Amino acid sequence: MNTTVLDKRAPEARGSSDTAARILDAAEKLFAEHGFDGTSMRLITSVAGVNLASVNYHFGSKEGLFQEVFRRRLTELNLHRLAMLDRAEAAAAGAPLKPSAVLEGFFGPALDMAADTERGGHTFMRLLGRTYTEPAEFVRKFMADEYAQVVARYTDALYRSLPDVPRAEIMWRFHFMMGAMSYAISGADSLELVTGRFDDDPALLKPRLAAFLLGGLRAPLPDGHGMRGEPARQAD
Amino acid sequence: MNTTVLDKRAPEARGSSDTAARILDAAEKLFAEHGFDGTSMRLITSVAGVNLASVNYHFGSKEGLFQEVFRRRLTELNLHRLAMLDRAEAAAAGAPLKPSAVLEGFFGPALDMAADTERGGHTFMRLLGRTYTEPAEFVRKFMADEYAQVVARYTDALYRSLPDVPRAEIMWRFHFMMGAMSYAISGADSLELVTGRFDDDPALLKPRLAAFLLGGLRAPLPDGHGMRGEPARQAD
DNA sequence: GTATGATTCAAACGAACGTTTGATCTGGAT
């Protein structure tokens, strides 16, 4: 492996050889485009410009590479989300947050990452949305672990901010919002598929999605099998 | 191929041999579970209980099989959607439809199909949601053709029912709604992934999603980079 | 029965897959 008890490489290279980084970047892009099974090790290594065997050397296996592609971004993303929530709750001093503040904390960092086309954030978010729908056996437990705490914190915050909405409803609406976000990110690609060519300012995506999510989250509750009910009471 | 100029088989078997049907059912289930690349011909034929070569005989290739799995369900689904819209528009006699009626016409048939766990509708809808996020090259054009007319009709109807909402906004919100629906259908599978075990009455899904979608569709417009704006005016 | 075309079958094809191997290279420590 690349890190042992005695690592004699130069400090700036320790823990992230150029080779490993090139592999991760190429893999992220290719997995997002063609999926896990659709992307061969030979394609990854040829795009990265490294030797075929170096993936197994640095990451153990193709699955190990896939997990590492996820880990490096998802950990950062979820830490960011938790920090946003911490800050908002500290500022509220015990009072329930506004729903819009909760949504901003959870979906804001994801959309910001998706807007970053230079450092590969956009590529990763497309991969994430895609993987959520095709939960490869060996990713599920990993994803569950990474997400468990974040989702628990945020659904709690949502419940406190909308006390009239039952918990089960909060869970479902959270799920619906994740779907909308996922499609928002795959965005133009799929929109073209269904609507023909489609040009738009990427900067408008975030407010657009925020408005939609907030409207859905605060919608009147269903009454059983119709769609009427009293609006959930909460300013903003 | 199975249909030639002179087909001498019994009428009840013409055009859909038992073998072909068994292959389609097995393939639908396996593609939904493991994706296109993750499902081998040998697995499909062994689950279907037919000879390996029969896929190429009946469908030409693996891709041909995949397309036929989509075609048989998607054609029916979209015809159903168009019929719903025709009926609603005829009843309205030229007046704009209520947004809830438009949504019911588009998302209702899909959710109904997703609720059908016996005839395989649920399986197919999971496959559809999944494929939308991983648009295999050779499916895109096919999907675009199948969807073009339906989406055009429905976005027109939505625009007429919400004249204060700009067309671009309608397109995006339609896209967001498709994402929410897709996740709603993958539903419990993914919810468990993120929230731990989760039990719920499947019959409640439709009203739940309907309420959420309607709230999002009718949300106040974004103002550029915040999330405020006047509500879109429309009763219901 | 015999002929005929549709269908099924076991077997094999070459190509591509993920992984392993053992040699070779590299650069700092002694």
Add this chain to the structure above:
DNA sequence: ATCCAGATCAAACGTTCGTTTGAATCATAC
């Protein structure tokens, strides 16, 4: 100069992939 662990490399491993082949089977028309 020597050593040695980390890193890279070309080559090969055995397996699985989608597809093709040619013979066997089946059902129908004559």
